[in-house]
Amino acid sequence: MLGRITVIALLVGLFGFIVQSAQEEECGSFNEDQMLKQNGFAIPTEHQWVARIVYSKGFEGKIKDNGCLGVLISKRNVLAPAHCFVQYNGVAEAFSVHLGVHNKSAPVGVRVCETDGYCTRPAQEIKLAEIAIHPEYDSRSLKNTLAVLTLQRDAKINPNVMPICMPPLQLLNDTLVAQTFIVSGLRVFEDLRLKTWVNTLSRSHCQSRVKSLVTSSNTVCGYHARKEAYYLGAPLVGMQKKGSFTQNFYLVGILIDWGWDKERVMSSFLAIRNYMDFIQLNSNSLIVRH
Known part of the structure; x- marks a missing residue:
């Protein structure tokens, strides 16, 4: 399995970018009834932008509480803390992300029906192509601890997988x-x-x-x-x-x-x-x- 991804630390301002309107693509799905149910658990169609980071040896990395998440911001990109990836030798280690995970113990790629009555679509596993670490990231102070992950293919958007909207x-x-x-x-x-x-x-x-x-x-x-x-x-x-x-x-x-x-x-x-x-x-x- 691929365990190391090339680190891209580009200086800001070299290239242009695209900002899509929400009319072209959905993001940040909001449901008032879901929001009001604050029992602690999020149903599969809530907060569908949460991504689980997968390392070459499994889900757990050498960081606090042994796990890292990211947030889907487009079909091809995920944001995550830089200190989830950069090791002491300066190499960023990761393998893939899981999208649409409602139950972290459930197998990826398999439709799962929970005891609470929810049947979820299969979670998606997508390998990473690049990890862009912020050029001013400081591993000691965790200043600017930000990474942009690029996936090898687009995420399949469905009711359980959706990007979050960016700040207006x-x-x-x-x-x-x-x-x-x-x-x-x-x-x-x-x-x-x-x-x-x-x-x-x-x-x-x-x-x-x-x-x-x-x-x-x-x-x-x-x-x-x-x-x-x-x-x-x-x-x-x-x-x-x-x-x-x-x-x-x-x-x-x-x-x-x-x-x-x-x-x-x-x-x-x-x-x-x-x-x-x-x-x-x-x-x-x-x-x-x-």
Whole structure:
């Protein structure tokens, strides 16, 4: 099996990019009834952009809690933390991604019916072609820990697999503090995909509560509403409104670190809006709702 992927660390601004409108392609599927059911588990047609990273020796890597996730941002691209890939020798190690995973213990490529009544489409496994590591990534401080993965083929979009919308331009400069977002993903002690609210706080408050938490001017942090910690790379999403209606989810950040504050989980997310040039440079197309 292929275990090492060429690392592409291109400088921003060399090439153009394509931003598609949401009318051309769907993204960030939002269902109000699903959102209101905050029992911890996300059904197969919720948060369909969560991707599981697969290494040459299996799902688990040598990182905190032994697993990494990414987020599908187009048919051919996935975002993930750079420290999920770059080893001490500077080589980025990964093999493929799994898309449409609802139960992490279920076999890939097989239709599965759960005891809760949900029958899911077969999860997709797609091998990686390239990993673009941010050129200013620092493995010691985890500053700029961002990677754009390019898949060898397009993901097949269906009700269980869909890209997340990118941040709308009008929200790029809004504050990320004192907001309520949703994080979704997989974790060590649960088989099914989870979701929970995240209430964001100031960086100084987060550092005062969990001193070991990785934070910077390019991160947003906050408490989880439920006592659940997720694999690194779990996407943090916000809700974009149009008039009096919520029309879609959009990507706010990806989980890069977490810790316990007594009985509460606090996480730190890399804020994606600060890296749009790098993401656009290394992606074949992105979807933004207006």
